[in-house]
Amino acid sequence: MERIVILTGAGISAESGLATFRAADGLWENHRVEDVASPEGFARDPALVQRFYNDRRRAAAAARPNVAHEALARLQRDYPGEVTIVTQNVDALHEAAGAEVLHMHGAVNSALCAACGHRWPAPEQMQPGEACPACQAPKARPDIVWFGEMPYYIDEIERKLSNCSYFVSIGTSGNVYPAAGFFRLADSVGAHTLELNLEASHSASQFAEARQGSATELVPAWVDDMLAEVS
Incomplete structure (x- = not known):
């Protein structure tokens, strides 16, 4: 076969x-990759990262x-x-x-719990500190493979x-x-x-x-x- x-x-x-949102200068929508696509960036500024992927999620949902x-x-x-x-x-x-x-x-329409690994459909707008529906830990993040992750x-x-x-x-x-x-x-x-x-x-x-x-x-x-x- x-x-x-x-x-x-x-x-x-x-x-x-x-369109690809990583520009020739290495910036992603005017943000450094390290700020919006790494575990360190998420730990440093979860509001920025959630906002960034909320925008990506909205654009992806509108595409055909x-x-x-x-x-x-x-x-x-x-x-x-x-x-x-x-x-x-x-x-x-x-x-x-x-x-x-x-x-x-990963998938932008999916959410991931950083504490227990549970996945669920991401809401249109994710907020910092959202609770996991499975374990209730405030560890919800976009289900995206960031730089440095497998x-x-x-x-x-x-x-x-x-x-x-x-x-x-x-x-x-x-x-x-x-x-x-x-x-x-x-x-x-x-x-x-x-x-x-x-x-x-x-x-x-x-x-x-x-x-x-x-x-x-x-x-x-x-x-x-x-x-x-x-x-």
């Missing part, structure tokens, strides 16, 4: 209006999946082999299109990569570990590797194929090709 592992990044959601999200959901539904979608994005656009995904960096599902993702026939990287630079190692693991087991990106990443030349263009153009075309091969 053919097995496909797909990694998606911010580029696939940009055309749904969720585009044809690239829909094409991947169609591939997952219609391809006779196994299709695993791993995303670095924290929006729910893949799910809204009908796909099942592994959110390695991404979710890494063992499962690595198992999928170690048995995949295809690895496709969509809309991501792939420069940050552990995602930067996904290509190497897939390549080491002989998987066909493909990058679909608006512009070639620094590692594009290492892929067996690299195509440049918008996700809404490249992804549906690639999915059509994959489904045509098995029809």
Whole structure:
């Protein structure tokens, strides 16, 4: 059975209006990464961090999946082999299109208790010191993997990569570990590797194929090709 592992990044959601909020100067919406995306930043100023993710949550809730999200959901539904979608994005656009995904960096619509690990749907506005509905500790935080924390599902993702026939990287630079190692693991087991990106990443030349263009153009075309091969 053919097995496909797909990694998606911010580029696939940009055309749904969720542009990357990390700018070229390293700031996130005029905030330092350390201030809004690290455990230390949350400990220092929880109100700022909650406000930051409240804004992200509101934007994500208003966004709609585009044809690239829909094409991947169609591939997952219609391809006779196994299709695993791993995303670095924290929006729910893949799910809204009908796909099942592994959110390695968490989900902005989810809340996490830092005391007991309980998860629950995040309210539209989270406040500092909110109580966990399970243990009542005032330790509610966004269910986001911050810098310095271990991404979710890494063992499962690595198992999928170690048995995949295809690895496709969509809309991501792939420069940050552990995602930067996904290509190497897939390549080491002989998987066909493909990058679909608006512009070639620094590692594009290492892929067996690299195509440049918008996700809404490249992804549906690639999915059509994959489904045509098995029809």
